[in-house]
């Protein structure tokens with residue numbers, strides 16, 4: 001039996017609340033959380049989960065370009081799709097692996113990727129992940145959905161056969177995820193009619209659609225920096241995050257296209273906090289929830305697999321924080337991560 005313990009100010013529960021404690025990890029599972037009177041100057045925060053990425057477009061990082069959503073990222077002729085089609089496989093694998101490594105360094109232990117390129121595209125991402133301490137959820141398209149965890153459907157308006165794909169995924173017990181509502185609300189009802197497991201964006205969801213999403217308990221992945229950079233929003237009204245939270249929609253956080261946005265969840269929630277003024281604990285909870293439909297939950301509680309980051313605050317200005325959760329969310333202190341304890345399938349994959 002492998003047993004290790006970690007002490008500090010531990011962010012406990014689904015909506016994280018810091019408390020001095022020791023976490024006892026046995027064979028990769030949090031066996032016990034013991035209250036302490038005093039904690040060392042360390043913050044122990046659940047690992048991040050990036051609920052929406054397109055890792056392959058790392059190859060197009062910061063390519064000088066302009067245009068609207070359609071000309072840049074909409075399949076099949078958007079700029080990024082032309083670049084992906086022209087990129088050799090080994091370059092795509094290396095690029096995705098570098099982005100995954102960067103995610104791990106910034107405290108992310110898992111991600112859900114919309115993988116382009118069919119069956120071959122899925123296999124390249126599987127190659128890119130090999131041996132890394134990050135749990136991939138791969139959502140394919142153009143046949144890739146048959147060999148991965150499910151389907152990542154670019155808007156219902158882009159794909160004629162989406163209903164048939166959804167039928168097959170549900171038959172096979174796989175995940176159904178849709179981009180919906182990114183540039184307007186017109187593709188949201190079609191996605192909702194498919195009873196998806198996950199919606200991405202909902203940037204322009206109307207009040208009655210938010211109600212339906214809440215009632216159907218469909219999690220929504222928001223990608224605020226991507227929305228602003230791609231010009232589909234310019235204000236805190238879109239996506240309607242506060243209304244979604246008020247209505248009880250479960251929010252998750254994604255960074256979307258690596259072409260435009262670094263896949264760093266702490267940067268994403270810092271931006272989201274600044275723009276949308278969501279309570280920090282709600283944002284941190286959204287960024288560390290994992291993905292229930294894939295059986296991933298990073299909350300620090302007994303019985304969960306151990307997936308957390310340890311921040312050394314002993315010689316930093318963070319020691320003066322009156323609210324460690326707010327300070328993680330607002331300040332993105334990636335330089336203070338002194339250890340990542342990520343267990344996948346009861347195997348400790350990474351302590352740095």
Ligand SMILES: [Zn+2]
Pocket residue numbers: 052053054114179200256257
């Ligand atoms: Zn996307």
